[in-house]
Amino acid sequence: MNVLDIRGLTKKFGDFVAVDNISFKVGEGEIFGFLGANGAGKSTTINMICSLLQPSGGEIRILDRDIKTQSRFAKQSLGIVPQDLAIYEDMTAYENVSFFAGLYGLRGGQLKERTEEALAFVGLGDKAKSFPKTFSGGMKRRLNIACAIAHKPKLIIMDEPTVGIDPQSRNYILASVRKLNESGCTIIYTSHYMEEVEEICSRIAIVDHGKIIAEGTKEQLTATVTDVKDIVIELKTATGGEAERLTGLPGVRKASQEENVIRIHSDASVDNLNRILKRLMEGDSEIRAVEEREPNLEMVFLTLTGRNLRD
Amino acid sequence: MITWLITVKEIKQHFRDFRTFIFLLGFPIVLMLILGITLTNAFSSEMQLNDIKVLVRDSSSAGLSEAFKAFEKELGATGIAFEQLKPGEDGRKAIEDNRYTAYVEVSDAGMSQYGSSRSAIESNIVQGMLSTFADKYNAAAAVTRDGDPSKAELVFANAGSGDYVKELSIAADRSPGSMDYYAMAMTVMVGLWGAMSVGGLIRSEIVRGTGIRLLSAPIRRGEIYVGKVLGNVVANTLCILAIVFFSKWVFNAYWGAHLPVVFAVLVSEVIMATSFGIAANELVKGGGGRALVMLVVQLTSFIGGAYFPVDDSGVMGLVSWLSPIRWGNEALTNIVYGCNLAAAWPAIGLYLGAALLLLLATASMRRNKEGF
Numbered sequence A: 001m002n003v004l005d006i007r008g009l010t011k012k013f014g015d016f017v018a019v020d021n022i023s024f025k026v027g028e029g030e031i032f033g034f035l036g037a038n039g040a041g042k043s044t045t046i047n048m049i050c051s052l053l054q055p056s057g058g059e060i061r062i063l064d065r066d067i068k069t070q071s072r073f074a075k076q077s078l079g080i081v082p083q084d085l086a087i088y089e090d091m092t093a094y095e096n097v098s099f100f101a102g103l104y105g106l107r108g109g110q111l112k113e114r115t116e117e118a119l120a121f122v123g124l125g126d127k128a129k130s131f132p133k134t135f136s137g138g139m140k141r142r143l144n145i146a147c148a149i150a151h152k153p154k155l156i157i158m159d160e161p162t163v164g165i166d167p168q169s170r171n172y173i174l175a176s177v178r179k180l181n182e183s184g185c186t187i188i189y190t191s192h193y194m195e196e197v198e199e200i201c202s203r204i205a206i207v208d209h210g211k212i213i214a215e216g217t218k219e220q221l222t223a224t225v226t227d228v229k230d231i232v233i234e235l236k237t238a239t240g241g242e243a244e245r246l247t248g249l250p251g252v253r254k255a256s257q258e259e260n261v262i263r264i265h266s267d268a269s270v271d272n273l274n275r276i277l278k279r280l281m282e283g284d285s286e287i288r289a290v291e292e293r294e295p296n297l298e299m300v301f302l303t304l305t306g307r308n309l310r311d
Numbered sequence B: 001m002i003t004w005l006i007t008v009k010e011i012k013q014h015f016r017d018f019r020t021f022i023f024l025l026g027f028p029i030v031l032m033l034i035l036g037i038t039l040t041n042a043f044s045s046e047m048q049l050n051d052i053k054v055l056v057r058d059s060s061s062a063g064l065s066e067a068f069k070a071f072e073k074e075l076g077a078t079g080i081a082f083e084q085l086k087p088g089e090d091g092r093k094a095i096e097d098n099r100y101t102a103y104v105e106v107s108d109a110g111m112s113q114y115g116s117s118r119s120a121i122e123s124n125i126v127q128g129m130l131s132t133f134a135d136k137y138n139a140a141a142a143v144t145r146d147g148d149p150s151k152a153e154l155v156f157a158n159a160g161s162g163d164y165v166k167e168l169s170i171a172a173d174r175s176p177g178s179m180d181y182y183a184m185a186m187t188v189m190v191g192l193w194g195a196m197s198v199g200g201l202i203r204s205e206i207v208r209g210t211g212i213r214l215l216s217a218p219i220r221r222g223e224i225y226v227g228k229v230l231g232n233v234v235a236n237t238l239c240i241l242a243i244v245f246f247s248k249w250v251f252n253a254y255w256g257a258h259l260p261v262v263f264a265v266l267v268s269e270v271i272m273a274t275s276f277g278i279a280a281n282e283l284v285k286g287g288g289g290r291a292l293v294m295l296v297v298q299l300t301s302f303i304g305g306a307y308f309p310v311d312d313s314g315v316m317g318l319v320s321w322l323s324p325i326r327w328g329n330e331a332l333t334n335i336v337y338g339c340n341l342a343a344a345w346p347a348i349g350l351y352l353g354a355a356l357l358l359l360l361a362t363a364s365m366r367r368n369k370e371g372f
């Protein structure tokens, strides 16, 4: 049975098509990755799945039931971790989780038990009585997750649950997502960090400009990029503008730079590493490390769109 | 049940923020104290009762007529002027023209009084005295029927002016002092603050980011809306209760003998204020709603007599009726000082009517609208 089945989903804001006729299915027990750049239409899609926005066209089925005709059932089966924090700063962690779980019909002893369980699950068991305003960014993100899981939904949708937090909290959250999945939850995981998606997702859809441009397992997706390679060069010091000097070299499709790290997207068939290094050294750049990357999702994205995921 | 969850959450959040709490209770109480004390003098001259002039048309037969004459004479001593209706004069018109406080028709069938709405307290006083007179006359008549006319004399002989004046004193001794006035005016003003503490039906939740959770939960929109309204009404009513009892016990402000009726008026005011806050926040996007609420609350407080009593005669007197504060002040004054419980109805009617209109307008605007 498909936990989620989306067919021909479209959302228009006036003339602007934010989600353009997309279809995909998510099976039971999957962690489905939804990867796309800023403004690709990820949140818009999710908001339609949660009945916050009405689709301009298409159909959404949760556990084989149409969410339009059986919206209560659909909502009851869903847990949502919104992109923007959705917690009350003036209520304690416990009160937050308990209030939202209450909306899903939990009462009394069960409500208490599930609330405590959810807080412990995200590692906030000892912060139950604290107010979120005293929390770090990572702790707030974790509370944001706890509020979505206390009612034990079949399908959890996480919209960029790791934006703007420290690596430690991020690892904690990724581990939690896996644990939730092992306990039987199906998960849709939205992100524009391809490392995260590669790490935890069993299947991935890449969205761009409201369309799904590729879909499959990580292996299936990366197998499509046989004709390109990524070269990453780390410089000792950078003055900026080094990457620009590489454009135009044979085989170089795109060269981008983040501080002293240059990434070159290049035709796999052209043997151009020597020329690239020479061009850099001519400009008095000292090279610290050179690495040729295995095909990854970033490369898939770049090949398909000509842009970096985080451009 | 869901509604109740949301109501409780709203009340909790309302009182959670200590600074808001202090502002909600502290500000009106301090203002009451400052205005009540500093304006004592300016006040007592302003709020004195107007002269009471009663117009009488007496078409009754001898017994009643004589008794009534005696009654007029007794009260004349207390400064109340009685005048007889001149032939051809229209008594009710005279009242409408505000030339008299009350117009009384005395006939064998009974007495009827037409009071001037513009001097409600005074005409209530007249009404009180008339009913005392009627009681005494009926008592006397009953005695007379028993066959001993001399006893009837006795009944009236005992009815010195003091008897009537005692009735009168329920009101007259209690013309509001400055503290009494401001206790009432501030309370009515705080009732209107209910508009400021409500952030729309769902808008404030969307701004906070939590709207997405409420709207994606398996609950009806109506449950959220009703919970929000109820929460705000209950929380603000609690504040008002606190202020009323604080002013009553600490400042000795006079709240009369009909507190439940007083609260009924105040609660209906809070309901209206809440509806207004909701409408403003839902219909005016962005921060505009809050600004509008602030502006309207301040303006209506000002013209409605929250900070200083309105002078009834001028343009400001007329304008003051545009303010819901005035409706409340008027009703409460009549209830507290005139013991006129019926005065609650127009205010409650106006408040609830306005609330209904505002909520209907908002609901129809929100209908079929998406979450955002």
Ligand SMILES: Nc1ncnc2c1ncn2[C@@H]1O[C@H](COP(=O)(O)OP(=O)(O)OP(=O)(O)O)[C@@H](O)[C@H]1O
Pocket (backbone or CB within 6 Å): A013, A016, A018, A036, A037, A038, A039, A040, A041, A042, A043, A044, A045, A083, A192, B372
């Ligand atoms: N209510 C709206 N009205 C008009 N345009 C909108 C609305 N909501 C979203 N959009 C537009 O639709 C597009 C998709 O937005 P969406 O939030 O779905 O992107 P996203 O993939 O979630 O991006 P991000 O990674 O930044 O969260 C954007 O161009 C956005 O500006």
Ligand SMILES: [Mg+2]
Pocket (backbone or CB within 6 Å): A042, A043, A044, A083, A159, A160
């Ligand atoms: Mg988004």
